[in-house]
Amino acid sequence: MDIKLTIDKAFGFVTPEAVKAYKSKVEDAQKQLHQGTGAGSDFLGWLHLPTDIQSQLDDIQSTAERLRRECEVIVCIGIGGSYLGAKAVIDALNNSFAWLRDDKPQIVYAGQNIGEDYLFELQELLQGKKFGIISISKSGTTTEPALAFRLLKTQLEEQQGKEAAKELIVCITDKARGALRTLATQEGYKTYVIEDNIGGRFSVLSPVGLLPIACAGFDIKQLIAGAARMETVCGEETPFEDNPAAQYAAVRNALYESGKKVELLVNFNPKLHFVSEWWKQLYGESEGKENKGIFPASVDFTTDLHSMGQYIQEGERHLFETVISVQEPNHTVLFPHNEANLDGLNFLAGKRVDEIGRASCRERV
Numbered sequence: 351m352d353i354k355l356t357i358d359k360a361f362g363f364v365t366p367e368a369v370k371a372y373k374s375k376v377e378d379a380q381k382q383l384h385q386g387t388g389a390g391s392d393f394l395g396w397l398h399l400p401t402d403i404q405s406q407l408d409d410i411q412s413t414a415e416r417l418r419r420e421c422e423v424i425v426c427i428g429i430g431g432s433y434l435g436a437k438a439v440i441d442a443l444n445n446s447f448a449w450l451r452d453d454k455p456q457i458v459y460a461g462q463n464i465g466e467d468y469l470f471e472l473q474e475l476l477q478g479k480k481f482g483i484i485s486i487s488k489s490g491t492t493t494e495p496a497l498a499f500r501l502l503k504t505q506l507e508e509q510q511g512k513e514a515a516k517e518l519i520v521c522i523t524d525k526a527r528g529a530l531r532t533l534a535t536q537e538g539y540k541t542y543v544i545e546d547n548i549g550g551r552f553s554v555l556s557p558v559g560l561l562p563i564a565c566a567g568f569d570i571k572q573l574i575a576g577a578a579r580m581e582t583v584c585g586e587e588t589p590f591e592d593n594p595a596a597q598y599a600a601v602r603n604a605l606y607e608s609g610k611k612v613e614l615l616v617n618f619n620p621k622l623h624f625v626s627e628w629w630k631q632l633y634g635e636s637e638g639k640e641n642k643g644i645f646p647a648s649v650d651f652t653t654d655l656h657s658m659g660q661y662i663q664e665g666e667r668h669l670f671e672t673v674i675s676v677q678e679p680n681h682t683v684l685f686p687h688n689e690a691n692l693d694g695l696n697f698l699a700g701k702r703v704d705e706i707g708r709a710s711c712r713e714r715v
Contacts, residue, residue: 364601364604364605364608368604368608369597369600369601369604370600371604372599372600372603372604373590373600375600375603376590376596376599376600377590377596379599380586380596381586383397383586384397384585384586392546392547393547393548393549393552394547395545395546395547395548395552396548396549396552396553396555397581398581399548399552399555399556399577400555400574400577400578400580400581401578401581403555403556403560403574404574406542406557407560407570407571407574410542410557410560410561410564410570411564411570411571413520413540413561413564414561414564414565415564417455417482417484417518417520417565418454418455418565418567420480420482420517420518421454421455421480421481421482421518422454422455422456422479422480422481423455423456423457423458423475423476423479423480423481423482424455424456424457424458424481424482424483424484424562424565425458425459425460425472425476425481425482425483425484425502426457426458426459426460426484426486426562426565427459427460427461427483427484427485427486427487427495427498427499427502428459428461428462428484428485428486428487428495428558429461429462429492429494429495430550430551430631430635431549431550431551431552431553431554431558431628431631431632432461432486432487432495432522432550432553432558433459433461433462433486433562434551434554434624434627434628434631435551435553435554435558435559435628436554436558436559436562436563437459437562437624437627437628438554438624438625438627438628439554439559439563439568439573440457440562440563440566440568441621441622441623441624441625442621442622442624442625443566443568443621444566444621446620446621455482455565457562457565457566458472458475460472460495460498460502461485461486461487461492461494461495461496461497461498461499462494462495463494464493464494464497469497469498469501472502473501473502473505476502476505476509477505477509478509480509480510480518481502481506481518482518482519482520482565483499483502483503483506483518483519483520484520484522484561484562484565485499485519485520485521485522485523485530486521486522486523486544486558487499487522487523487528487530488523488524488528488530488544488550489523489524489528489529489530490523490528490529490530490531490532490533491528491529496529499530503515503519506518506519516537516538516539519537519539519540520539520540520541520542520561521533521534521539521540521541521542522541522542522543522544522557522558522561523541523542523543523544524543524544524546525543525544525545525546542556542557542558542561543557544556544557544558551628551631551632551635551636552632554628555573555574555577560573560574584596598672602644605670606644609667609668610644610667610668610669610670611644611645611668611669612644612645612647612668612669612670613633613644613645613646613647613669613670613671613672614647614648614649614662614669614670614671614672615629615630615646615647615648615649615671615672615674616648616649616651616671616672616673616674617648617650617651617673617674618651618652618673618674618675618676618707618708619674619676619679619707620650620653622650622674622676623650625674626648626650627648629646629648630646630647630648633646634646647669649662652707675708679704682702683702683703683704684700684701684702684703685698685699685700685701685702685703685706686699687699687700
């Protein structure tokens, strides 16, 4: 996949020269990041995670294959980064209507809310089904996932028996401490470790994200190979002019200094909705400190063009847009010709639906 960042169409808010003016600041920040000399340097385990995780991939894949064989449904329990990253990847790669198909296992989520109706309906769905649980929590005491885990663990043991249930529960938690680690050790559950230097919102390329993604049937080795490539492309050795992460940081800072306080992440593919949700946590929790930071928001186009589009185009000029563009969809749908042409759309006949969508995207940028 080619990563391209356009910095010369920023609606007059910032010029390429203004972006280049940030080069030395960005390079200094990169140096601090890679040398571990800046603030938060004890949480940089994500930086080389694509390389460091390689040795665990076979074991994660083996566990996923076992759960896939045994389970009709797999419940991923976690909140924040403990589920958003996995759901973003699974939704982006999955069939849009997987939940209506007979594909097994189905991946569902719990512990991301305190909704009594949600939990009742989930337990009702799982009644009589053989299901597995992936419980993700460093401490094991975060209210939402702890509540869901106790409910579903009890249900699983009642339906399968305690010994059989033990083989259907996997815990991803701290390596030495916390309630979930203690329980997993006592019960003999399969476990994976969330390293101390990896924060939850950065954990998608650790077992936190990789196990659910593998359980959904996707190739985590290919995913990690792509991430490893980006580790190099965005690394300290890549010149500023060729480094998409450095360029993006410079653009955002230049826009922020010019008064743009809100960033909208825009996608034109409905499968990317949860990429935006994960991105909002990643940026909001990272930047929202010391009464500073760009506010991360998101819209799904073209859907939101018919609602939020009015404000975006003619409201207060305090926001900017970052657009995610999918290079090539998986399928081809051609728009048909119609003799009556009552909708006046025959000029689009023979064109791919994606081509029509790209035209909408080009109008935005």
